[in-house]
Amino acid sequence: MVIEHASPTLDDVARTAGVSRSTASRAINGGDRVSPEAQTAVDDAVARLGYAPNRAARSLVTRRTDSIALVVPEPDARILTDPFLAGVLRGVSEGLTGTELQLVLLLARPGEPPGHIARYLRSGHVDGVIVASHHKEDQLESELMRSHLPSVFVGRPFDTESLHFVDVDNASGGRTATQRLVDRGCRRIATITGPLDMTAAVDRHDAWQHTLEDADLPAVAVENGDFTVAGGAAAMERILAQHPDVDGVFAASDLMATGALQVLREAGRQVPDDVAVVGFDALGAERTTPRLTTVLQPVVEMVTSATSTLLDVLSGADVPAEPQIFVPRLIEGESA
Template sequence: MLTNDGPPTLDDVARTAGVSRSTASRAINGGLRVSPEAQAAVDDAVARLGYSPNRAARSLVTRRTDSIALVVPEPDGRILTDPFLAGTLRGVSDALAGTDLQLVLLLARPGEHPGQMARYLRSGHVDGVIVTSHHRGDHLEAELAGGKLPAVFVGRPFASDDAGLHWVDVDNVTGGRLATRRLIERGCRRIATVTGPLDMTAAVDRFAGWREEMAATGLPDDAYVEGDFTVSGGTAATQHLLDEHPDVDAIFIASDLMAEGALHALAARGISVPGDIAVTGFDDLGIAASATPRLTTVRNPVVEMVNAATSTLLTMLAGEQVPSAPLIMDAVLIEGASA
C-alpha cells in the first residue's frame, strides 16, 4: 500500500519489497552489498509500483550524473549542415537508446576562451564524453589525457599513443591514397588536392595519403590549397587552386562538402568533370550520390565509428577495462562518375 496519493516513494518500495530503506536505496543505485534475494524483491517492487528514482538524490549516492557529453568544437550551424556531424549526433543518440543516460551536446561558442569547454567537462557535470571534430588548439586532448573523466575521441587525436586517450577513426591516410590512386589510374598526371583545415588530424592524414601516393608514382606534390570542410570553402579553395595551377587535370578534395563547392567552381569556369578535370572526394554520406556527376569518393563509416566509440565509453562507465589500442576502420573507395 502506498503511503500517499502522489508518486511512489523509496519508502513505498522498501515496504513493498520487505527490506529496509537503506537496502532499497542500495539496490536501486547499483546493488552494492545487497543480497540477490533482496535485489530481486526491490526490482519487483520498483516494477509493480512504477517507481522512478529522484535523479538529484540518486546522484548524491552514486556521484553520477547519468549523462554523457558529445563535444563538437564547431559553430552550431555546422551540426545542421555537415553530414558527418549530423550523423555523429544521431549515432550517439541511437546508441544510448535503452539506457538511462542523457545526452548533453556541447558546441563551440563565438569568442569562447580556449580550455573553457574542457573545464566544464572536468567539473563533474557529466559522467563521460565523446569528442569529435576536434582541433589542435581547443585544449581538449591535453585536458582529458590521463584524467578521471572517461573519454573517447571519434577521430585520431594529435597526442601521442602513450597519452592514454581512447579513439576510433577511419584509415584516413589509406583513404587519401585510394582517392589519389584512382586519379592516377585514370591517367591524370597533374593532380592537386584541396585539404581540410590542417589543425585537424583527418585533414592532416588525408593530405599525407595524397602526398605518399604522388611520391610513389614520382608525381609533383606542389599543387594544394587548404580548405575548411564546407561547401563555400571548397568553392573558394578550388578557385584559388585553378588561378595558381591552371594546368591541373585532377583534384582530390578532402571532403564531399568541399567537393560540392569545387564542382560549382569548375562549372562556373566551363570546366567539365571528368572530361577536363577529374575529381575525387571523401565521406560518402549522401552528398556524393546527389552530386552531378556522382562523386567518386572514399567511404567514411561514421555510423560504425560512433557505435564503437559509444560502446567503448559505456564499457568504461561500467568500470570495465577496454583495449588501449585505437580502433581504425578500413577505408573503401566508392566509384562514381567524377573520376
C-alpha cells in the same frame, strides 16, 4: 474533490520488499553488498509500486549524473549543414538506444576562448564524453587526460597514449583516392586539404603527397580548406589561378569537393574529361553533378562504436586500449 495520491517513496519500497532502507537504496542504485534474494525483492517492489528514483537525490549518493556529453568544437551552423556532423548525432543516438542516459550537446560559440568547453566538462556535469571534429587548439585532449573523465574521441587525437578513440584509416583512404586519379592518367593532381590542426586532414594530405611521390608526379598544388562547400570553392579558385593545367583534384571531404565542382563548372572545365575529382566521406555524394567519386567513411558505425566503448568504460568493463580503426573503400561515381 480531487484526491492526490502521493508517489511511492524509498521507504515504501523497503517496507514492501521487507528490507532495510539502506539495502533498498543500494539495490536500486546498483550498489554491491546486496544479496540476490534482496535484489529480487526490491526489483519486484519497484515494479509493483511504480517507484521512480529521484535522479537529483541519487546523484548526491552515487556522484553520477546519468548524462554524457557529445562535444563538437564547431559553430552550431555546421551541425545543420555538415552531413558528417549529422551522422555523428545519429550514431550517438543509436548507441544510446536502450539506456536511460541523457545526451548533452556542447558546441563552440563564435569567439569562445580555447578551454571553455574543457572547463565545463571538468565541473562534474556529465559522467563521460564523446568528442568529434576536434582541433588541436581546443585543448580537449590535455584537459580530459588531466581530469580522468571517461572519454572517447571520434577521430585520432594528436596524443594517442592514454585516450580511447575510433577512426577510419585516413591514410589508406587518402592513398585510395589519389591512386584513383593516378590510374585514370591524371598527371597534375592537386589537393584541397581540411584544417591542418585536425589529424584527419593531416593524414589525408600526407597520403596524397606520398602517393604522388611514389608515382614520380609533382606534389605542389596544395590549397587548404575547412571541410565546407565555401572553403572548397575558394580553394579550387586558387588552384586554377596558380595551376591552370591541373587535371585531377583530391578534395579531403565531399563538401569541399562539391564546392570544387561548382567552380570547375563555372570555369568551363568539364568533369571528368578536363579535371577529375575525388572526395572523401560518401555523405551526399550522390547529389552532386556529376555524381561524385569518393571514399567511404562509415561515420554512423564509427560513432555508434565510440558510444558503446564509452558505455563499457562507464560500466567498469575492461576496455582494450587499442583503437578501433574502420577500413575505407572507394565508391565509384562519375567525377573520376
